Amino acid sequence: MNDTAFSATEIVKHYGEIEALRGVSVSGVYGQIMGIVGDNGAGKSTFCRILSGAEGPTSGSVEIGGTKMTTFNPREAASAGVGTIYQNIPLALHSSVSDNIFMGQEIVKRPMFFGIHRMDRRLMAVKAKDALAAVGVDVDPRRQARALSGGQRQAVAVARMVLFQQRVVVMDEPTAALSVDNRKRVYDAVHGLASSGACVLMVGHNLPEILAIAHRVVIFRQGRIVADVDAGQASEHQLLQLMSGVKPQEMAR
Ligand SMILES: Nc1ncnc2c1ncn2[C@@H]1O[C@H](COP(=O)(O)OP(=O)(O)OP(=O)(O)O)[C@@H](O)[C@H]1O
Ligand SMILES: [Mg+2]
16 A cells, blocks of 8 residues: 655755755655754755645645645645645634534535525434544534634644545644643644544644654754654754754854
């Protein structure tokens, strides 16, 4: 069985004079959480945007689940199985959790009168509950989204990934605005997501937390991946060195 969830080959991205990515090659594995770290401006978000089809590379190629991306638009990426979770989740605050999970892909009942379609709220609530349970989130799907904490909102977004079977999930600093408790909620949900078989890319600046949640960490520096380490073997100090490019003896001073 092929367990490669995505592979990016020699990705280069220029913005005018700026070389945001200078030849990035990396692949991800189903069920694996890949931490992505690097200094500000290292190219992490640019890489995430290319993988999620928000923009195309200047050169290089991306395969998702063995299918080569050609047009680089969000629809192409989504149908190939890529889901994206941003820092701020755009929920419809006056709708229920369940309606938010199904937003845009509602389940409709068979039309009874004059071909009028009605949403099957009961079935959606049941499925939403299952998806929330799969990521270990204890939220009533009938609750209004505005009643949720930031962490619960992110967890709802993670549950949506499970429900729609997005197999590559890109998370660009999903916890940057959250409290410690809420960050933990999101990490728990991400564990559930990876256990369901998804390959999760998680960009973050909190190195101890990235080391704790990820199986593997890739380090970006100035538009390149300079290291790819096993999270269980790496230390925060090591990551800092790799991020800055400063040699150990210089760091010690
Ligand atoms: N739309 C854009 N137009 C011009 N330059 C851009 C654009 N997006 C990113 N850049 C530049 O590309 C480089 C990489 O930026 P990117 O946002 O990918 O970094 P990052 O690693 O996500 O940083 P941070 O940790 O601050 O989020 C930076 O020099 C940035 O200024
Ligand atoms: Mg960024």
